[in-house]
Amino acid sequence: MSTDRRLLSRHAEELVTEALADTRVVLINGARQAGKSTLTRLSTEATIPTSVRMLDDPATLLSARDDPTGFVDHDGLMIIDEIQLAPELLSPIKLTVDLDPRPGQFLLTGSSRVLSLRHLPDTLPGRMEIIELWPFSQGELTSTPDRFVDAVFRHGPELEHTSELRRRDYLERVTIGGFPEAVRRTPRRRSAFFDSYLATLIERDVLELASIERHGELLSLLGLLAAHTGGLLVPAAIAGQSGIPRTTLNRYLELLTAVFLIKRIPAWSPNHARRIVGTPKLAFVDSGIACHLLGQDAHRLGEPGGAAGPILESFVQMELARQLTWSQQRGRLYHYRTKEQREVDAVIESPDGRVVGIEVKAGATVRAEDLAGLRDLARQAGDRFVAGIVLYTGGQTLPYGDRLRALPMDALWRLEP
Incomplete structure (x- = not known):
């Protein structure tokens, strides 16, 4: 059995690719260390993102919290990693995709069930598809x-x-x-x-x-x-x-x-x-x-x-x-x-x-x-x-x-x- 995770494909990759083709916001939700960031990279190899925002970075997180509307302003596809760290971004994301209904605008990841977050704003009903990523299957x-x-x-x-x-x-x-x-x-x-x-x-x-x-x-x-x-x-x-x-x-x-x-x-x-x-x-x-x-x-x-x-x-x-x-x-x-x-x-x-x-x-x-x-x-x-x-x-x-x-x-x- 190979233990090199770079050689192991994920079944969820096809699900993410399909969702980005017809859904405005896609959320990869799963356990910490389950491979969400790697899956995000593999799923978007054919589509070069205009912006990749890693909320694990303190400066990036501070920017997201200080100016959430400006933070999500972009063209093409924006990837935001660990969205649960800044749930205040979901409201401006909702406004953005309501004004422009094109699919494939945001790819988010989260290591907590986003719907469980405290003080969660409107959770993008009808605009977001959630794909759960588990640790590797056999x-x-x-x-x-x-x-x-x-x-x-x-x-x-x-x-x-x-x-x-x-x-x-x-x-x-x-x-x-x-x-x-x-x-x-x-x-x-x-x-x-x-x-x-x-x-x-x-x-x-x-x-x-x-x-x-x-x-x-x-x-x-x-x-x-x-x-x-x-x-x-x-x-x-x-x-x-x-x-x-x-x-x-x-x-x-x-x-x-x-x-x-x-x-x-x-x-x-x-x-x-x-x-x-x-x-x-x-x-x-x-x-x-x-x-x-x-x-x-x-x-x-x-x-x-x-x-x-x-x-x-x-x-x-x-x-x-x-x-x-x-x-x-x-x-x-x-x-x-x-x-x-x-x-x-x-x-x-x-x-x-x-x-x-x-x-x-x-x-x-x-x-x-x-x-x-x-x-x-x-x-x-x-x-x-x-x-x-x-x-x-x-x-x-x-x-x-x-x-x-x-x-x-x-x-x-x-x-x-």
């Missing part, structure tokens, strides 16, 4: 198709795949994660990167969104959340374990979501009204950070009592979340859990209501009871149920009856539509 790291979502909706239970990867190989991958800096480092240096990354995230990005006085409390909470990776996110239970008041905890969870550290995966139900009150699951955007917070390398993960099961579940959920940003098949990501505790780790529902269920198993064998949740989901979805797939660490495709089968986990990034 397909981007291995130059493989990354089209599982398209393949499963097109071929359903007819999918076939074999793999030479085994459990240890997958555990190595999840401990590395997808941040460009982490991918190219040795394990010891990777750990140093994660420490620095988390400290910067709390000290800088979170403080851009809200005033946090007890930074240590938030760092401690991260370790507790890592222990809940792949599980239900019940704020009352976490508040009790952490000693953090419930209202403060909810605020922290919103902030950690806004800086792309965690993701809440909502519950699926055939009754849309119930989805709103269903308990979400917790996933870490990057599996490497989750493993770092747990203090577990590939060997520790694989030991009895290790976190291999929930970490691999969260890893698969986030690979699916990444794919849904570029797949031809549109869909939304959920999980499924009944009162009888029948569960499916990931459910993808298309706009026309078709449903695919994905169960994740850390072992190399699949038992009949491992498919109980998928069978229950199939009954609930009825004719809308496309397929139920168990992704496991074995090497063969195994059929399990009507619309159900097990596939090696790397089918996620190796299958083509």
Whole structure:
């Protein structure tokens, strides 16, 4: 696997290029150090920007805040990096593109969810397209198709795949994660990167969104959340374990979501009204950070009592979340859990209501009871149920009856539509 990020293409590059062709303002929004600046450069190689403004530079930021209207005055394409540092620029950008509706006028990047910024002005509805950039997917790291979502909706239970990867190989991958800096480092240096990354995230990005006085409390909470990776996110239970008041905890969870550290995966139900009150699951955007917070390398993960099961579940959920940003098949990501505790780790529902269920198993064998949740989901979805797939660490495709089968986990990034 190449670790030279200059050689790794990003699926989002095509999305940015397409958006600039028909949209006035394009925002690349994603985690710090995920490669937004590099993506911006690659996406605009054919269009020489008239202005590139890096708000990380103190003098540039001061200029933006002192004269936001003059700052955005330009011809052609203007790139503004880290727009969340100067949200006051969004109002003059809106005025500019209202007066001149040509596409491709502004390309912005942000390392916080811009819609979460305090005192945010009108967020350019109908004028701005937001493209989320995650840390590298496995397909981007291995130059493989990354089209599982398209393949499963097109071929359903007819999918076939074999793999030479085994459990240890997958555990190595999840401990590395997808941040460009982490991918190219040795394990010891990777750990140093994660420490620095988390400290910067709390000290800088979170403080851009809200005033946090007890930074240590938030760092401690991260370790507790890592222990809940792949599980239900019940704020009352976490508040009790952490000693953090419930209202403060909810605020922290919103902030950690806004800086792309965690993701809440909502519950699926055939009754849309119930989805709103269903308990979400917790996933870490990057599996490497989750493993770092747990203090577990590939060997520790694989030991009895290790976190291999929930970490691999969260890893698969986030690979699916990444794919849904570029797949031809549109869909939304959920999980499924009944009162009888029948569960499916990931459910993808298309706009026309078709449903695919994905169960994740850390072992190399699949038992009949491992498919109980998928069978229950199939009954609930009825004719809308496309397929139920168990992704496991074995090497063969195994059929399990009507619309159900097990596939090696790397089918996620190796299958083509």
